[in-house]
Amino acid sequence: MDAVFLQFLNGLDKGSAYALIALGLTLIFGTLGVVNFAHGALFMIGAFCAVVMRKILTLESVVLSTTEKTPWGDAKEIRTPYIETWFGDVGTTMIEYSVIFSIFFAIPVMMFIGVVMERGLIKHFYKRPHADQILVTFGLAIVLQEVIKAWFGANPIPQPAPASLTGSVDVGIWLGMTAESLVYPLWRLIYFAFSAIIIACTFAFLQLTTYGMVVRAGMADRETVGLLGIDIDKRFTFMFGLAAVITGLAGVMYTPILSPNYTLGMDFLVLCFVVVVVGGMGSLPGAVVAGFLLGILQSFAAMNEVKAILPGIDQIIIYLVAVIVLMTRPRGLMGRKGVMED
């Protein structure tokens, strides 16, 4: 039973990442009608925002030692981060909390990247077939991936969570179980809570603000909103930027779980498209529900007891679910009529 709870938590955690990425993907599709295959790259760039932030915080002064030498005979370099020189222990703490600082760094960076991507490239493909959009955005994803590899190398770059937020917590005690029966990594719980907050904020923005209301109206009937004198294109550009921010933040917070490397975007891309299709193209609640659902199912499918009965099921479960959902509900779990049916 404990193992089932553990896999459930694990599924929630995986689902958090899937839901966040799929939410951004659906926002773009719902507003602009663009099938964005470069969306995984936004997740990767978000993760690399954390890498860049840590690099900035650990910029070092280099002094050549007069006494110590490297094994090849050069004077040894003594490196000290500037921030530690200037702020002492506060500087050390800032480096330790670099992932948290990265959130504030990633928001403007991802918004900028999103807006540039939309204005610079994707807007030229609004009226083109979806196949063209897929080709150009997939090409863009490959370019972004190679750029990241050229700058940062192919090896994963570890981004540790702050020491006070690492380790495991005894979730079992919270649920009235015996001590040590259900232990789960603290950072993964934080990731789940963070995702829940971001998802809630996104829905609140769309449902409770005038701006969000106009965007929703534009998603339903773009032309009529335009006729009312509202510059819906500008708002949709902002929404593209917002989707990039959501996806980027998902990437930033995921770095202590999975060390970022240049393939990170492609690793999540196909999976998140499956999430969006299962949830229903253009449905924001569908993306979130499907994200968590597939995350949980994937975790349960990975249990040894399940694999003993159905070997390899963990590798195909989400695609199997996608087939079943699309056969029984062709528009996905919460898809709207008319979306992607032209």
Place this chain on the structure above:
Amino acid sequence: MTKLTSGISRRNIIKTSAVGAGALAMPLVFTGSAGAYTNEPKGSDVTFGFNVPQTGAYADEGADELRAYELAVEHINGEGDGGMMNTMKPLSLKGNGVNGKKVKYVTGDTQTKADAARASAKSMIEKDGAIMISGGSSSGVAIAVQGLCQDAGVIFMAGLTHSNDTTGKDKKANGFRHFFNAYMSAAALAPVLKSAYGDDRNVYHLTADYTWGWTQEKSIVAATEAMGWNTVKTVLTPLTTKDFSSYIAPIIASGADTLVLNHYGGNMINSLTSAVEFGLRGKQVNGKDFQIIVPLYSRLMAQGAGENVKGIYGSTNWHWSLQDEGSQAFVKSFGKKYKRPPSQAAHTTYVQALLYADACERSGTFNPCGVGEALEGHKFDGMGNGPTEYRAADHQCFKDVLVVKGKEKPESDFDLLEVVEVTPRAQVEYAPDHEMFAGGSLGKCNPGA
């Protein structure tokens, strides 16, 4: 209509055309060249082919291998400080190239994919006239390229390949491996693990689902069971797995107190990160501290895993901190040129290039059969692993193996592992017909033409 005479009929023309087209379509490599063997060098230089991952997950490892090859070629041609050519014994190379010819090299990108690796090796042999192929950072790739080189009639000096199969069931007469293997890792690690963690452990294995993972698991299971450890479960993980949390969670409920990660590269970085994240290392099971073991380490992997490697045992082929004359000479050369210490991948590829060149010089030919004969049973020293022998029976190098541990207080990005034991060669040696290496045979050397 004119009737064709003298046996020239439409049918004959079609037949002849078909044979001609087939001959043209056949790769040059399988038809041989004008010389006595494939790509026999005619001019004043000879071309080596270095086939390493320049893109893909092991691109950093490949980059280090290329640095080492570049350095090796410099030293063979008499440039630079000579590196291990100052310490290698015996040495026939004179610092003027090989057999009086200056060494040039071409490179290929394996992409860590067997098909791509074969294609790039084939291209270097057919188009660039490479006399030999060396490199690789994966056993799947090494075995595939070794097979190609056997058919093509060139020598393959394997790079980083650790599967027992490379010099076991998939061994080839034209293939030679300097790197150690999974059996050796297990044989070296077992006594150290017994002394560190006792002889009563329950072990859970996560294993990469491909040739290297299978042989690594088999080797370490046999070695640990022989010293009394109990294998609780072995679980294969697809190579494409990134998030290992689903595989780690069941370990907690399994009653195991030890986890062996038969993973390499990105797999190892991610699985170790997940294991540490789930608190396995701080856990107490059966009254014992939970332990994690990584049978095959590399410094580049350790860099990727960061702090998680601290205190974790594994094995490695070579480490830059070794104090012997050969290692020091190589570290000095490499460090001066590239401002960093070499990785084990760099070391093994550098040594392979030198060993090949030296064998050519000793045999006085580039003919793969002559070179292979010179390498078979060759005993040498001064290259970082103590007295070493290229065993004739399987073309596997036998030498000391290093047991290492993640360093608790690293002083730099490169200073992540500490050597805890140099396991003597005798302890990791096995019979050529050992069950883990059974099947397959070297066959006959193929000179190509």
